[in-house]
Amino acid sequence: MTTDLKTAAIETSALSKRYGHTWALRDCSLSVPAGKVVALVGPNGAGKTTLLHLAVGLLEPTSGEVRTLGSPPRERADVLGRVGFVGQDVPLYPGFRVREMLEMGRRLNPRWDAEVALDRIRRHDIDLRQRAGTLSGGQRSQVALALAVAKRPELLVLDEPLASLDPLARREFLASLMEAAAESEVTVLLSSHLVTDMERVCDYLIVLSASRVQVLGDVDQLLATHRTLIGPRTDGDEVAGVTVISAEHTERQSTLLVRMDRPVLDPRWTARDVSLEDLVLAYLAHPTSSTLPGPTAGPRRRMEVGA
Amino acid sequence: MIAYRLDTRSGLAPYLQIVQQTRDALRLGLLRPGDRLPTVKEVVGSIAINPNTVLKAYRELEHEGLVEGRPGVGTFVLRSLGGPNTDHPRLRRRLERWLMEARDAGLDDESISALFSATLRGSLQQEDIA
Numbered sequence: 001m002t003t004d005l006k007t008a009a010i011e012t013s014a015l016s017k018r019y020g021h022t023w024a025l026r027d028c029s030l031s032v033p034a035g036k037v038v039a040l041v042g043p044n045g046a047g048k049t050t051l052l053h054l055a056v057g058l059l060e061p062t063s064g065e066v067r068t069l070g071s072p073p074r075e076r077a078d079v080l081g082r083v084g085f086v087g088q089d090v091p092l093y094p095g096f097r098v099r100e101m102l103e104m105g106r107r108l109n110p111r112w113d114a115e116v117a118l119d120r121i122r123r124h125d126i127d128l129r130q131r132a133g134t135l136s137g138g139q140r141s142q143v144a145l146a147l148a149v150a151k152r153p154e155l156l157v158l159d160e161p162l163a164s165l166d167p168l169a170r171r172e173f174l175a176s177l178m179e180a181a182a183e184s185e186v187t188v189l190l191s192s193h194l195v196t197d198m199e200r201v202c203d204y205l206i207v208l209s210a211s212r213v214q215v216l217g218d219v220d221q222l223l224a225t226h227r228t229l230i231g232p233r234t235d236g237d238e239v240a241g242v243t244v245i246s247a248e249h250t251e252r253q254s255t256l257l258v259r260m261d262r263p264v265l266d267p268r269w270t271a272r273d274v275s276l277e278d279l280v281l282a283y284l285a286h287p288t289s290s291t292l293p294g295p296t297a298g299p300r301r302r303m304e305v306g307a
Numbered sequence: 308m309i310a311y312r313l314d315t316r317s318g319l320a321p322y323l324q325i326v327q328q329t330r331d332a333l334r335l336g337l338l339r340p341g342d343r344l345p346t347v348k349e350v351v352g353s354i355a356i357n358p359n360t361v362l363k364a365y366r367e368l369e370h371e372g373l374v375e376g377r378p379g380v381g382t383f384v385l386r387s388l389g390g391p392n393t394d395h396p397r398l399r400r401r402l403e404r405w406l407m408e409a410r411d412a413g414l415d416d417e418s419i420s421a422l423f424s425a426t427l428r429g430s431l432q433q434e435d436i437a
Contacts, residue, residue, distance in 0.1 A: 178351035182358040200356045
């Protein structure tokens with residue numbers, strides 16, 4: 001492994017992409033830490049695919065910069081040899097047999113590991129003589145993953161790999177992907193519009209919303225600093241030391257999802273841990289809230305009741 | 308060899324679930340000194356979780372002196388844990404008596420468990436203040 005663990009696998013600065021008059025991605029500055037499993041989540045149309053395509057050099061930025069494994073991917077073709085990419089809808093040639101796809105992989109990739117690919121395909125009971133068009137959705141994903149992993153990539157990028165899979169195939173695919181992550185120090189970046197699937201596998205989270213980065217951070221850190229507070233109805237900024245992300249009120253009760261700078265000691269509030277899904281949904285429902293510093297998307301300083 | 312499972316609705320962090328399931332297996336005698344824990348790859352391949360979660364759990368168990376990682380070989384059990392029955396017979400008997408009283412007072416299981424957690428939380432807060 002040539003990547004230093006401390007360097008970023010992907011780094012973008014003010015990265016933007018515009019199609020005609022529409023911004024697909026705007027002013028995106030982030031760094032994907034190497035060696036992590038990074039989830040890129042956000043609603044459909046938030047710019048996830050655009051960001052991934054920019055990162056693997058399939059698209060050219062309108063403005064700003066992207067560096068993948070240290071270099072701009074469109075200028076340095078050799079970088080792409082170290083990146084495995086599985087696109088949306090898993091585009092395999094339907095008329096090709098599995099064996100032929102493996103042969104193609106071997107000829108196109110100097111670092112190809114035939115044994116890894118074969119082992120993965122056999123474990124999922126896939127016949128080498130089968131044509132891609134006759135594989136089930138789950139099998140097709142496993143073949144695509146086997147082809148990407150056999151490249152021995154330093155970075156594995158997957159665009160909505162679970163979208164077309166049933167729950168069992170999803171679980172099997174994630175298990176298979178995590179095995180790949182355990183085998184080497186590969187950085188995994190995968191996108192999904194479903195947070196629940198990501199919760200168990202990712203250790204770093206990026207939330208894109210309306211073509212901007214809204215949440216960015218280490219999952220453990222995010223979960224440790226956010227709580228749901230339940231207590232008597234509150235009208236005002238009475239909870240010291242927290243930033244309110246979302247608030248719901250009944251006549252007598254307030255339920256707040258907050259980011260805490262220090263523990264809440266006020267005994268009127270019951271603090272509960274949040275799930276990653278609660279956290280993401282609270283941010284997505286309140287586009288002005290963000291974990292990022294800065295005036296455009298800064299945290300609300302005072303509590304807004306009824307927001 | 309034991310198999311881990313993950314309850315996504317339990318609210319307990321995944322790494323702590325692995326720690327807890329290992330401790331349970333040690334108490335029940337399913338794991339004994341010298342036994343090897345599943346490898347990180349085996350765990351993530353069966354329950355589809357992040358490899359770092361498993362590493363974190365194993366580090367925690369190592370820190371508690373329950374297991375030992377031997378580079379390139381695996382993680383092995385160092386010592387077992389006494390079960391709750393054998394460890395604290397007196398506490399258990401008194402708890403059983405208390406439970407009988409609670410039922411006599413008309414409390415159902417849910418109320419008993421709520422009362423217990425509330426009291427436990429209260430005593431923890433007092434400790435924090437003290």
